[in-house]
Amino acid sequence: MAGDTPGRLTREEVGHVAHLARLELTEDELERFARQLSAVLGHAEALRGLDVSALAPTSHPLELENVLRPDTVRAGLTREEALAAAPATESGCFVVPRILGEAP
């Protein structure tokens, strides 16, 4: 995702990421976010200077693993509750606008 120069994002890259997040940015915003995000990446770049060869990668900030629950059914929401906030419903389903294209 990053450009050729580490820590430097191009306007095109910002535009691509914005599109993936379904954000519509103006030309000014593209310029501004490219600058700001580059600064963020620049900060992170400082970490590259550290020798972490002796450290195992951290998967999670909490030192926990294997948090599991038993396979027991628990009451969820009623259909009325589940659909309560939906802008539109039909046949017990959420109504969504016309979908363009198949599921990923």
Place this chain on the structure above:
Amino acid sequence: MTTVERPGVVEGTTGRFETVIGLEVHCELSSATKLFCGCPNAFGAEPNTNVCPVCLGLPGSLPVLNERAVELAMRIGAALGCEIRPSVFHRKNYFYPDMPKDYQVSQYDEPINVDGSLELPDGTRVGIVRAHIEEDTGKTTHVGATGRIHGADYSLVDYNRAGVPLVEIVSAPDLRTSDQARAYVAELRALLVATGASDGRMEEGSMRVDANVSVRPVGSEAFGTRCEIKNLNSLRSLGRAIEHEAVRQVAVVEAGGRVVQETRHFDEESGRTSSMRSKEEAEDYRYFQEPDLVPLRPSASWVGEVRAGLPMLPAERRRRLLTLVDGEPEAGGAGTASQVATVVDLGLDELVVAAVAAGAPVRVALARSANEAAQRPDQARLVDPAAFAALCRLEAGGTVSATQAKQVLAELLEHGGDPAEIARGLGFEALGDEALSSVVDEVVAANPGEWERFVAGEEKVAQFLLGQVMRATKGRANGKVVAAALEARRGGAA
């Protein structure tokens, strides 16, 4: 004209091309609840009745991993001979209303199961790259004139399936024909059912297959560019889609074009595949680690328990039957492998093994299981192996003919009972020794000349006398027994 010469090899205008196939199989796990919440994992419920804040992606809700789902995923890994590893979960980000969170929780670069293999009935060993855990998506129904995506006015979403635990099993590109691809899916399905990890029902969508297909000139080592084909709802569709796609790709290559790596949709009606997404919207899911879930590191003892608790798998069960076949000189020959595959597929191998242990000849037990019992596998799995063995012995010993044995078996499956009595009831039982002796008396008395020659040692007359006895008994006598009776009488006369 480009034609499929035989499955897998496409005869183009410039040469012959080989098809290279890798499959991605999604199977829903048979846990009681969803992957990250306590909602029921059930097919066919009223829409949006098995939902909660977690699987609806409501703000503030947090996922907790289902222990049983992990165990079932490990069973699949163990059954496929995978290494079972520590793993983490990632978010696969995309915008589509089948996932209310706008991401699917999946495993990315650190999956739970890696590096296994699956052995097909023909002995082919197919590599398994990985088998990882992820959550299923909701179901969308397109409403409008066509009932399909194109031309729909709007869509309805049911989130009952959202969050149902899945394992995605990714094969290596080791398959070369549509027949092999079908055999792989059938074998995988049998394995999933045998381990209890999934019900493997393709028709209910609990097992779904995507096919990665590419072509290359026969003899070439380099892989061609692959396309991923979706919407394969049956083994038949899988085979048709692969064959169509191979021919399409060869035509592209031979016309001087390049195959574009893309996802294609198989249309059942036309039997064709078509492009699903434009190149501009290439997949970019921005995977990142799911911060709401901690790493999964199954203990060595848990993994050990799962491996030790596996049932006998289809490949091993086939080998067990083949070992029995090898131990009997009369067994084996053409069709045995297919009989063995059928018997294991229908879960009748226990019956055969138990019947052989009770004295049934392997050849007969296998034939009656693969042909007749296979018509009613549910009843056959419940039949008393000792009774089945007794029937096999009646047939092998000639007391009843093969045709009669099939009728006795039908009765045995339907009502149970003693095969000898059933045979008597149907009037099938061979003559007793006394009755046979009196028939032989009659035949000897009616053919004194032939009898003299037989006693004098003219062996070719034996067949004639045997035929006379068989005719007089209307085929109820056992040829071997008659021959022995004639021999004994000659011994007494000489």
